[in-house]
Amino acid sequence: MTWLALRQFRTAAYATTAALAVILALLAATGVGLRDRYSALRPACGSGGPECSVVAQAFFRENRSAWLAAIALVLVVPALVGTFWGAPLVAREVETGTHFVAWNQSTTRRHWLLVKLRVLSLAAMLTAALCTAAVSWWSSPLDEVAIGDFPLMDPLMFAARGVAPVAYALFAFVLGVTVGMLVRRTTAAMAATVALLITAQVLFPVLVRPHLAAPVETTTEISDHRSDGFTVERVGPDSAALLPGSSGAWFLSSTIVDPSGTVVDSIPVSASGPCVSPVNQDRAACFAEMGELGYQFQVRYQPLSHFWPMQARESAVYVGLSLALAGLCLWRVRRNLT
Structure with missing residues (x-):
């Protein structure tokens, strides 16, 4: 039965293998040059400072489109697996009537489905793993310089790195099979699978992911010199914002509080002090005045140290949903689907 499942899957396997080969070759060919250019930036940075940031940002802007395309590739693989592998698996059999033959042989329909699920699930996870590993290797130089705008814990980056994409592929495939079994029309099942996957990818980071690990809650000073990787940015003459900076953290909330702990939108700085100057002038003095008045940042965030624990927990959730x-599919297939 395993041999039969592999034989029926061979067309999709050949197409996937060819596509992966092209992608891996392209990433390998361009990745070496990308890493060489990134290595050449290090001497230009010297001991760090603003000039290093300018060079790094220029390097990132030069390759930003390709970097975003690589992220999109990792995110779209599970959707393709669920749509083109999962949804038609049962729906096409029922729609064309071939299930009458396939499910009336010496092999039971439950065993038929179990073998199909096992073989194609492994293929889906292997495809996602290879694609994610290749993209992560290619993107690593850009990930380092993009951390200020795209922290590793940011929902977009988090979903395209680590082991989570492998779990997404497994879930997408089994979800497609389930939808196909319930809808029993191939085109409708494919469309419904895409819609459900998009919904899951939008809602999960909002409703579930922030709670996979206890967020860090802290109150920190408003200062131009920070040692914890965060950065402070002026957003007006009487207000500032805390940014992840090089910490790679995922900010869940960040507000300014007065000395009593009350959340405020602005700080009553002096009308003739350093904060009335144009943005980026007297920055340190302005932040110092805000701090002297007793105003602080109250922030909740998931630090970079939570990346792998949250990856493991999110993957476990998706694997549990897949199982x-x-x-449900194995129970449902025992019933008469005609």
Whole structure:
């Protein structure tokens, strides 16, 4: 039965292998040059400072489109697996009537489905793993210089790195099979699978991911010199914002509080002090005045140290959902789908 499943899957396997080969070759060919150019930036940075930031940002802007395309590639692989592998698996059999033959042989329909799920699930996870590993290697120089705008814990980056994309691929495939079994029309099942996957990818980072690990809650000073990787930016003559900077953290909330702990929108700085100067002038003195008045940042965030624990927990959630859906499919296939 495993041999039969592999034989029926061979067309998709050949197409996937060819696409992966092209992608891996392209990433390998361009990745070496990308890493060489990044290595050449280090002497220009010297001991760091604003000039280093300017060079790094120029390097990132030069390759930003390709970097975003690489992220999109990792994110789209699970959707393709669920749509083109999962949704038609049962729906096409029922729609064309071939399930009458396939499910009336010496092999039970439950065993038929179990073998299909096992073989294609492994293929889906392997495809996602290879694609994610290749993109992560290619993107690593750009990830380092993009950390200020795209922290590793940011929802977009988090979903395209680590082991989570492998779990997404497994979930997408089994979800597609489940939808196909319930809808029993291939085109409708494919469309519904895409819609459900997009919904899951939008809602999960908002409703579930922030709670996979206890966020860090802290109150920190308004200062131009920070040692924890955060940066402070002026957003007006009487207000400032705390940014992840080089910490790679995911900010859940960041507000300014007065000395009593009350959240405020602005700080009553002096009308003739350093904060009335144009933005980027007397920056340190302005922040010093805000701090002397007793105003601080109150922030909740997921630090970079939570990346791998949250990756493991999110993957476990998706694997658990996949197993539950697979159980539903195995139960449902025993019923008469005609």
